[in-house]
Amino acid sequence: MRNPIYVALDVPRADQALELVRELAPVVGGFKVGSELFTAAGPDLVRAIRSMGAPVFLDLKFHDIPNTVSRAVAAAVHLDVQMLTVHTLGGLAMLQAAEQAARQTASETGRTAPLVLGVTVLTSLDGAALAEVGCDDHVGRQVERLAMLAVRAGLRGLVCSPLEVAGLRQLLPPRMQLVTPGIRPEGSDPGDQKRTLTPQEALEAGADWLVIGRPITGAPRPREAAERILSGLRETSRA
Numbered sequence: 451m452r453n454p455i456y457v458a459l460d461v462p463r464a465d466q467a468l469e470l471v472r473e474l475a476p477v478v479g480g481f482k483v484g485s486e487l488f489t490a491a492g493p494d495l496v497r498a499i500r501s502m503g504a505p506v507f508l509d510l511k512f513h514d515i516p517n518t519v520s521r522a523v524a525a526a527v528h529l530d531v532q533m534l535t536v537h538t539l540g541g542l543a544m545l546q547a548a549e550q551a552a553r554q555t556a557s558e559t560g561r562t563a564p565l566v567l568g569v570t571v572l573t574s575l576d577g578a579a580l581a582e583v584g585c586d587d588h589v590g591r592q593v594e595r596l597a598m599l600a601v602r603a604g605l606r607g608l609v610c611s612p613l614e615v616a617g618l619r620q621l622l623p624p625r626m627q628l629v630t631p632g633i634r635p636e637g638s639d640p641g642d643q644k645r646t647l648t649p650q651e652a653l654e655a656g657a658d659w660l661v662i663g664r665p666i667t668g669a670p671r672p673r674e675a676a677e678r679i680l681s682g683l684r685e686t687s688r689a
């Protein structure tokens with residue numbers, strides 16, 4: 451079984467992040483660098499993780515005019531990241547510009563183009579929160595609508611909650627990779643996440659990659675927590 455776990459390195463300092471990478475690299479599939487860590491430690495931290503041989507998911511959720519987003523994506527390709535995020539709410543032209551910048555910059559630099567993931571509806575939102583910002587309060591419908599926009603734009607992946615994965619699999623072309631945060635092992639604290647499933651449930655529903663932060667990084671022994679999750683996944687995949 452391919453290791454589907456990306457650990458969210460939501461820590462404030464580079465030394466803490468690199469310590470987690472050293473400890474967890476043998477038991478997870480890659481590492482996600484988000485706004486907190488990137489703002490604190492910047493591109494050097496991404497380069498340091500890549501130099502340790504680990505895949506990086508740069509989760510900065512670009513949402514801006516097409517020109518700005520395409521330039522940000524090109525900069526991310528130069529960092530040699532394997533996945534990055536853009537908000538689908540940025541619109542069709544922005545999504546197309548992001549995908550094109552990823553492919554073009556990768557071909558100019560001789561790299562593999564990173565997977566540009568369209569973030570649909572954040573896993574911290576429920577129907578009521580969507581209505582507050584003027585969107586369809588039916589989460590599944592809103593996710594599907596944004597997912598189809600991402601397909602039209604030529605994207606090859608999406609971020610959604612594990613609850614939407616099974617429905618999206620019926621709808622989307624097989625090329626679309628589904629990346630799911632909102633993963634909570636049985637009994638763990640949901641925190642600010644509203645739409646969650648366990649790691650096993652998410653994989654069974656058809657998720658390709660699981661983003662897991664606090665259930666691993668907030669555990670007293672992060673490596674043991676990651677190993678427990680992975681062995682649960684292996685048992686399910688053998689069953």
Ligand SMILES: O=c1ccn([C@@H]2O[C@H](COP(=O)(O)O)[C@@H](O)[C@H]2O)c(=O)[nH]1
Nearest residue numbers: 458484571572573631632661662663664
């Ligand atoms: O819809 C989304 C998009 C991104 N995230 C990010 O994933 C991790 C989840 O961390 P946990 O500690 O496991 O909750 C975090 O970095 C978010 O920024 C998300 O949760 N939902």
